[in-house]
Amino acid sequence: MTILITGGAGFIGSNFVLDWFKHSDEPVVNLDALTYAGNLENLASLKGNTRHTFVQGDICDRALLDQLLAQHKPRAIVHFAAESHVDRSIHGPGAFMRTNVEGTFALLEAARAYWVGLEAEAKAAFRFHHVSTDEVYGSLKPTDPPFAETNPYEPNSPYSASKAASDHLVRAWHHTYGLPVVTTNCSNNYGPYHFPEKLIPLMIVNALAGKPLPVYGDGQQIRDWLYVTDHCSGIRAVLAGGRLGETYNIGGWNEKANIDIVRTVCALLDELRPSSEGSYSRLITYVADRPGHDRRYAIDARKIERELGWRPAETFETGIRKTVQWYLDNPEWVARVQSGAYREWLDTQYGAKA
Template identity: 70%
Template sequence: MILVTGGAGFIGSNFVLDWLARADEPVVNLDKLTYAGNPDNLASLEGDRRHVFVRGDIGDQPLVEQLLAKYRPRAVLHFAAESHVDRSIHAPGSFIDTNVVGTFRLLEGIRAYLEPLPEAERAAFRLLHVSTDEVYGSLSPAAPAFTEEHRYEPSSPYSASKAASDHLVRAYHQTYGLPVLTTNCSNNYGPHHFPEKLIPLMIVNGLAGRPLPVYGDGMHVRDWLYVGDHCSAIRLVLEAGRPGETYNVGGRSEKSNLEVVRTVCALLDELRPRGDGGSHAGQIQFVPDRPGHDRRYAVDAGKIERELGWRPLETFETGLRRTVEWYLAHPGWVERAQSGAYRDWMARQYGQAG
């Protein structure tokens, strides 16, 4: 048995689906079901006894302790987080509550769970904390990619809250001996991605004939990682990673935001052409840059490649095609994900109806 936090969100749900497609080991899935925690992501698991869903908050320490005592998982995989930079700029409090205080409560619950266990069970247990490359800050165009030794220099309330959670996890390993593993991933994309993030936003707006908002000059660079490749890395780190270690996970696919948007447009032109014969690229609209916008992220995944033999299987081109095709095939999921709260958020952020 494993326990997954945030398993109804984008990366968490992809991991749960991937895990149960490959093994029969049951999953207890703890998710608060905030705006990005979508039960639709897990619809295919309805009636599957291997999947136990619990609606709850990682900040509810008594609940965490109750679940740990009841199910006695051999591992906790911690995906639960507030993750959207723009939202953290407008409302940072929830990011501190979930990413910092929530992680602290989870750690305390795990510490209480492990204390009375026999030594062999404590040693075999793992907490895998899923984090982000944004904790490292911004890179200049010619700078080497982030390694695990790179200094933390977060720029947004979101990345600062994730940096704090990383430090807490590391401290609980050093102070209390918790057998922890940390992964810092680059920008994920793929199925079930909430439509406020760049790639699904471009797909959804492109299909609806709405503007495709691009911050600033569009030359902010990110390393892009297909979510299925990320899931395979997490499985491998859980299986063979060394407790106390951090592993960067990247897709070796640095792209500017504008290049990403134009590639999405080209795929939409091929797979779902506009009725007027024009290109979806004609919908691109540059909007004022957001505060503290990091110019470039790039991840050196050499450590996980050397030590654990992991490699991404998807190129950006193959992964993006799979992603666009998934959204085209699941209009009902998109419609349900676009709640009234989502439309209000889009209007406030980009000055348009959602």
């Protein structure tokens, strides 16, 4: 038995691979294109592990997909591979359409061709697990109830539109062709190996470097925060027991405003790595809001709890402390991912303030 994971060198994907091997002896074939956010160093602890097969490749490459499926005969595909940063999607939406829409289409077609040819028992057991985001639901008003699986799709950025399109493709391939799919829509993840362009790692890295902490607009954008290993356990639960064709929202039950996240990070750094210059909160800098910035996301995760018994193990307080400590303990990892191209991109996005 084997599973095929796409995007398994990215932030969530690599955490999932590492978490998988803590709970299972089942081999993993890991397909990743190793774009800017894919980092094999995340998987360094698996060096020499014969159960982990890494393949550098593009999910748009149908011939490669067919080859991998024929060779490894996986019982499941867990599809993480995606362009995932809203800011980058605003500057360059084409890459998001290619990977998230065309790539998911290619993977679905390869999976369908493979699945149709399986023997009856293997065919019945096969799963295509599509990993998506709460951003497909749009933005909530302050008094709106959290996103449920039945919420209409109202994506507001090129990124969320591309993920919404991929969700619709997965749904259609189930209803039209019978492909055995499950979909999960998660809230904002945080934790180890997070590429430092996203809010929490960017604040940690910049604070330690004495650089400004750029906060969009008034900082009152609210997100539901999910520790990455909790997300991994939720995916394992849905892969094992989710009903075919169903969507499950995975959330952390942690609604926080961005500015409160930044202040929490500063307070933890003040405690764990105090600066001779005073509190890190002195570095908070408000910058122009990004176009179409959604005001609030929140996940109603009662369905996955009701059907599969899943709840997050971490509170935000325990998860954020573990996250800050990880970045303090791994400065070499941070230094190696901060390439010149990455620094140039930050200057473009935040007006040389980051």
